[in-house]
Amino acid sequence: MTSLDDLPIRDDLRGQSPYGAPQKPARIALNVNENTHPIPEEVARDIVESLAGAILTINRYPDREFTHLREGLADYLGHDLTRENLWAANGSNEVLQQLFQAFGGPGRSVLIFPPTYSMYPILASGTGTRVIRAERDADYGISPETVTRWIEQEKPDLVILCAPNNPTGTPLPIGTIEAAYAATTGMLIVDEAYAEFMPDDAPSAITLLEGRERLVVSRTMSKAFAFAGARVGYLAADPAVVDALRLVRLPYHLSALTQAAASAALRHTPAMLAMVDDIREQRDRIIDELPALGFQPLPSWTNFVLFGGVEDPNATFEALLEHDVIIRDVGIPGHLRVSAGTRAETTEFLRALGTIAS
Numbered sequence: 393m394t395s396l397d398d399l400p401i402r403d404d405l406r407g408q409s410p411y412g413a414p415q416k417p418a419r420i421a422l423n424v425n426e427n428t429h430p431i432p433e434e435v436a437r438d439i440v441e442s443l444a445g446a447i448l449t450i451n452r453y454p455d456r457e458f459t460h461l462r463e464g465l466a467d468y469l470g471h472d473l474t475r476e477n478l479w480a481a482n483g484s485n486e487v488l489q490q491l492f493q494a495f496g497g498p499g500r501s502v503l504i505f506p507p508t509y510s511m512y513p514i515l516a517s518g519t520g521t522r523v524i525r526a527e528r529d530a531d532y533g534i535s536p537e538t539v540t541r542w543i544e545q546e547k548p549d550l551v552i553l554c555a556p557n558n559p560t561g562t563p564l565p566i567g568t569i570e571a572a573y574a575a576t577t578g579m580l581i582v583d584e585a586y587a588e589f590m591p592d593d594a595p596s597a598i599t600l601l602e603g604r605e606r607l608v609v610s611r612t613m614s615k616a617f618a619f620a621g622a623r624v625g626y627l628a629a630d631p632a633v634v635d636a637l638r639l640v641r642l643p644y645h646l647s648a649l650t651q652a653a654a655s656a657a658l659r660h661t662p663a664m665l666a667m668v669d670d671i672r673e674q675r676d677r678i679i680d681e682l683p684a685l686g687f688q689p690l691p692s693w694t695n696f697v698l699f700g701g702v703e704d705p706n707a708t709f710e711a712l713l714e715h716d717v718i719i720r721d722v723g724i725p726g727h728l729r730v731s732a733g734t735r736a737e738t739t740e741f742l743r744a745l746g747t748i749a750s
């Protein structure tokens with residue numbers, strides 16, 4: 393039988409592993425930070441109606457510039473952004489990949505701050521971009537001084553800051569983003585996949601875009617908007633950045649069905665985001681209740697919680713699976729990560745963990 397090693401694959405891809413969050417069947421799935429609330433029925437109906445309209449002209453290529461969707465996204469973000477500032481793709485993973493294609497590549501480097509989103513090194517490897525791994529401060533923070541020191545020392549072409557950070561959940565001070573921009577001559581990407589779960593008064597990096605043409609803020613509809621299966625991510629940046637991405641995107645990369653579904657969902661933003669408060673409540677409940685079970689949760693501005701004090705993460709992961717609950721072993725010794733689910737799911741997780749821990 394042929395194996396990967398028998399193929400004339402690129403040398404730099406030999407021995408690499410694909411992105412691998414386990415997709416095991418479990419009744420309570422709290423492993424990949426999805427929004428576990430289904431979308432409201434009236435929204436679902438409107439989306440289906442839009443899809444039905446789009447299918448009638450599916451013999452034609454879609455609007456390559458997805459103008460209507462970019463307008464909807466600009467309206468949603470506010471801050472005087474227009475469609476010229478907006479770009480979208482099939483998940484923010486594709487948005488990030490296009491940024492690597494345009495601004496990274498052979499002979500270029502990206503600075504990341506592990507533990508952080510596991511896709512960054514994979515996107516770097518796919519585009520031949522060298523990865524530089526910086527170190528965080530104690531408690532997984534990154535101070536303005538730390539980010540400045542690493543950028544001045546390494547002079548990367550790309551810097552990615554995940555704010556708030558996955559898999560730790562920890563916030564990133566806006567001052568660190570300002571300092572990073574001031575220190576680098578390259579592109580600064582702020583991945584705000586979890587922005588909607590931050591406290592309401594916490595500023596987004598979008599507030600820094602004015603006058604900073606090398607700053608890119610990446611967002612997704614996968615988490616707060618409960619749209620992970622539709623694959624819609626987007627970014628806000630200077631229009632020149634959008635011009636750069638037009639050079640690397642595949643023609644018609646966003647299907648007419650994706651554009652129709654996403655635009656319809658954006659028409660129902662309040663209903664779609666109604667679950668965010670609920671999820672934040674369950675997240676805070678996990679943080680409140682874990683210490684009594686003997687675990688140490690980290691502060692979180694996201695829809696998940698990383699907790700320490702786990703003697704054998706793999707054993708606890710497997711024991712929870714026995715209870716039909718799947719969470720995530722993110723490879724940080726002594727820690728596991730759990731997404732905040734509905735109230736009922738969160739209750740089942742806490743009950744199962746309590747049984748295992750005692």
Ligand SMILES: *Cc1c(COP(=O)(O)O)cnc(C)c1O
Pocket residue numbers: 425482483484485486509554558583585611612613614615620623624625
């Ligand atoms: C979930 C997540 C994404 C979103 O990926 P999509 O491709 O939009 O589904 C991006 N960045 C981080 C840090 C994430 O956790």
